Amino acid sequence: MYAFEFERPTTVEDAVKALASEDAQALGGGQTLIPTLKQRLAAPETLVSLGGIAEMKGVCIGDSGEVCIGGATTHATVSGEAGDYPALAELASHIGDPAVRNRGTIGGSLANNDPSACYPAAALGSNATIITNKRDIAADEYFQGMFTTALEEGEIITEVRFPVPEKANYQKFVQPASRFALVGVFVAKYSDGVRVAVTGASEEGVHRWSEAEEALSADFSADAISGLSVPADGLIGDLHGTPEYRAHLVKVLTGRAVTAAA
Amino acid sequence: MPKDGGIGASSKRREDVRFLTGRGRYTDDININNQTYVHFLRSDVAHATIKGIDTAAASEMPGVVRIFTGADFEGIGSIPCGWQVTDRHGEPMQEPAHPVLAQGKVRHVGDPICAVVADTLEQARDAAEAIELDLEELPAVVDMKAAVQDGATKVHDDLTSNLCYDWGFVEENREAVDEAIKSAAHVTTLELVNNRLVANPMEPRVAVGDWNAGTDDYTLYTTSQNPHVIRLLMGAFVLGIPEHKLRVVAPDVGGGFGTKIFHYAEEAFCTFAAKQVGRPVKWTSSRSEAFMSDAHGRDHVTKIELAMDADNNFTALRTETYANMGAYLSTFAPSIPTWLHGTLMAGNYKTPLIYVNVKAVFTNTVPVDAYRGAGRPEATFQLERVVDKAARELGVDPIELRRQNFITEFPYATPVAVEYDTGDYNATMDKLAEIGDLSGFEARLAESKKRGKLRGLGVNCYIEACGIAPSNLVGQLGARAGLYESATVRVNATGSISVMTGSHSHGQGHETAFPQVIAEMIGIDESQVEIVHGDTATSPMGMGTYGSRSLAVGGSAMVRAAEKVINKAKKIASHLLEASEADIELKDGQFTVAGTDKSVAWGDVTLAAYVPHNYPLEEIEPGLEETAFYDPNNFTYPSGAYCCEVEVDPETGKVTIESFAAADDFGNIVNPMIVSGQVHGGIAQGVGQALLENCSYDENGQILSASYMDYAMPRADDVPFYSVDHSCQTPCTHNPLGVKGCGEAGAIGSPPSVVNAVVDALQRAGHDVTHIDMPLTPGKVWAAMNG
Ligand SMILES: Cc1cc2nc3c(=O)[nH]c(=O)nc-3n(C[C@H](O)[C@H](O)[C@H](O)COP(=O)(O)OP(=O)(O)OC[C@H]3O[C@@H](n4cnc5c(N)ncnc54)[C@H](O)[C@@H]3O)c2cc1C
DSSP: OOOOEEEOOSSHHHHHHHHTSTTEEEESSOTTHHHHHHTTOOOOSEEEEOTTOGGGOOEEEOTTSOEEEETTOBHHHHHHHOTTSHHHHHHHHTSSOHHHHHHOBHHHHHHHOOTTOSHHHHHHHTTOEEEESSOEEEHHHHBOSTTOBSOOTTOOEEEEEEOOOSEEEEEEEEOTTTOSEEEEEEEEEETTEEEEEEESSBTTOSEEOHHHHHHHHHOOSGGGGTTOOOOOTTBOOBTTBOHHHHHHHHHHHHHHHHHHHO | OOOSSSTTOOOOOTHHHHHHTTOOOBGGGOOOTTOEEEEEEEOSSSSEEEEEEEOHHHHTSTTEEEEEEGGGGTTSOOOOOSBOOBOTTSOBOOOOOOOSSOOSEEOSTTOEEEEEEESSHHHHHHHHHHOEEEEEEOOOOOOHHHHTSTTOOOSSTTSSSSEEEEEEETGGGHHHHHHHHHTOSEEEEEEEEEOOBOOOOSSOOEEEEEEETTTTEEEEEEOOSOHHHHHHIIIIIIIOOOGGGEEEEOOBOOOOTTTTTSOOHHHHHHHHHHHHHTSOEEEEOOHHHHHHHSOEEOOEEEEEEEEEOTTOOEEEEEEEEEEEEESSOOTTGGGTTTTTTGGGTTTTBOOSEEEEEEEEEEOSSOOEEOOTTTTHHHHHHHHHHHHHHHHHHHTOOHHHHHHHHBOOSSSEEOTTSOEEOOOOHHHHHHHHHHHTTGGGHHHHHHHHHHTTOEEEEEEEEEEOOBSOOOHHHHHHTTBSSOOOEEEEEEEOTTSOEEEEESSOOSSSOHHHHHHHHHHHHHTOOGGGEEEEOSBTTTSOSOOOSOTTOIIIIIIHHHHHHHHHHHHHHHHHHHHHHTSOGGGEEEETTEEEETTSSOEEEHHHHHHHHHSOSSSOTTTSOSOOEEEEEEOOSSOBOOEEEEEEEEEEOTTTOOEEEEEEEEEEEOBSOSOHHHHHHHHHHHHHHHHIIIIIOOOOBOTTSOBSOOSTTTSOOOOGGGSOOEEEEOOOOOOOSSSTTOBOOOSSHHHHHHHHHHHHHHHHHHHHTTOOOOOOOSSOOHHHHHHHHTO
């Protein structure tokens, strides 16, 4: 780890100021960033911890019933307190291990946008709104490819708002070593249609499977997608699975998510 | 009625108190005043010529004490190999030099090029980044079969090729085996890979070198399974330091699994550099470094053929194996695929003719050496897989085919040079059927089917040769070391006992089990006995712990020393009791005169030995301390039968282990609980190999699974509650305790069961699948099911 300065502001405003300085970086739970620093793969001048900002922590219900989660809320808190959106709480409860869940945050996960992470599937599958210190970003606009998002330099995710669906479920098929998602599928049924978001599978990061969404919007049952197939092109191939295998899993897991949600 | 002490009691592991409460003292806990830290700058390419190293700027960095390169080790010895294998043609193996720091070339990712010694570790790392390396990359040799083709790039320019040796065993049988296979009624052939593993002990390797300018004495603290072996190899062959000037200490060691047997460059570096810089030098491996510098295990590519007559009797066995040595010869590397592998190919069966061919190959990968089981898992896996495949081809019950070919008479001389002293393979198979509830399988199968899952049952046997080994025999086979073990039994004045053993405990539980033996022999409480180990300054020259040898060899040395102590104590007792020595009996800590009620307590006799007022000084010396060296006259042969039931998810290919049962014959048992624990841990590692673990290289020699993000270790929820039994006991006939060793059995015996079970599940579901290479990841199983 290279030496760095450390700041722990207590308001979003102060955090934004601190992040404006040269080579400053936000620190959420550190579950991605700290290992990166330890391997000397990043060298920020200043780490600005978001952990002291009370207004960025916790779960509440918004005016139109949406579940609102502060950007610095840990996975453990979401799993314990987001009971109004059971599929989301359940997803959070299966991220990493207890140590990771007690430190890692939703803001850090969405900012990092690891192609195998779980939260991006929930956010995209729910068409959540990513609230930053500057603006509101719809999930459809937010995810822009692996490790790439709409966030600008120094922009902080302060809150994430999830409209609560009628039914939803997340199916995570774990990569045996990391236990991130080898493939994960989040299915959410809203009154105006079904959304299917896939993580772990694509070279482009989290994405929607629109064919399945159409079929499921018409008929919310696993049978509805039995005729569909997922092309392997552009899917990840590595030690843990070929693109063909991942394509197969996308379909299997989508079916399972629908069955579990229904 | 379970005993509450002595041999056969499940005494609680006394060492766990400190291990589980964070009070262990590991090498990394050792910090010496004024110590420096070393960071190794390692190659990030698999193969390159070193054109230049510029350390000028780095040397000026804050805190830097000195930067070493290969040039500083000219004239210093090469890291030695402890075993010379002779090839099929009577020629010695090719043995390349292995410098402490790379000279001229780097040969694997992780090969150390420079060592930066600085006041702090972070300063050393900062300076390492300022070193300018000029590496000219060369093509990497990764695939073993390609490595031995004519014209292949050579890992070592001064060797004739990448072939370390081409070993044939038993060479005289070669043609007879070929003939028998030609004329067989049925031949089953299987090609398979025994996947490369990284041992991953919980504690990474650490070395602290210290040198005393006043005495010219060196001390090395290191994470080793055998400190005396390190002292001999490093002192005599690398650094030229005589034993009396070199102390090697291996304090608490957090697991070894074989990978901490070997003498590593980092140990020699820290010892050497301590004198050069005049300050202690400490190195602590990071987990990332461990993946590219700890010796790896397994990595065999094998073709095996099993011939049978018309009645399904095994008539001949032929195997051809390519065994990866990596870039250099690690300490025992050449012996693993040969003498610890070829000699086990008879397994539990009376196959009359066997020929084993092994080609050991240099590649641009991390050196490969012993990992829990070492050679025997590779032998067991291929044999038990091919027998299973044969049964399926012949349409006979895999258990019956095994039973039909079992060796049933002992001693049994195999056609691969070893003599099994005892065993009862039908007994362990019967026991397995009981504890694994084999007759209930059909019902469980039906239940799995109801839930949409495929279910399979896999069974296998194993035999291993443990308790390595008769020194004169291994000497003939090429070992450059003796393989006896030592113990000093020091009785203190008040009767408590310290046993200094050459065995080393790094999780096995010696500190609990060894005292049980002494307590049994004398009839005192176990708490009166303590084990001292891990320091060349306190224990007599010993060979250390590996190959499931500690109780069988080290325990035997301890028994011999204790017998000497008891004999002397009887002499003292006879004096105190004024009786003939022949009439003295020792029981429950009391010496009695046979047939009388005269007695004297153990503690009174020991006190007399050190306060010899009333003592036969003309006949015997005061004191009560004896040393024994024990050299076994054969290996021990633990054996057993294992079974595994799996479920396979037909949609995803995911395998889950539903049950696992192990019926072992370890001979006599000192502590049943510790034995169960050893089997549990071994099975976890075997399941890890079968389903999860794989050290994978790409064609450029980069490790693809170099961290836990990609290298899958088994976790608690990957394994079931095991059912283990060791009540089948045919005691070893040639050591005083009748024990055989249990440390590796689980890792040796479990992989074939898992793979046999998955193949069984797929075949029952109508898939034409005869083999899948380990690890059986969901993706591979799915691909196998889908052609
Ligand atoms: C062992 C282990 C297992 C894991 N398993 C899983 C898993 O199964 N599924 C899964 O999804 N994830 C998993 N993770 C990742 C985990 O969820 C991380 O917590 C998460 O990816 C990053 O969150 P963090 O709060 O720790 O962020 P940090 O590591 O602190 O930061 C990550 C990045 O986000 C930026 N950042 C942090 N907070 C904000 C914010 N509020 N606004 C803007 N930028 C911000 C940082 O600057 C940095 O670039 C695992 C991690 C570990 C170590």
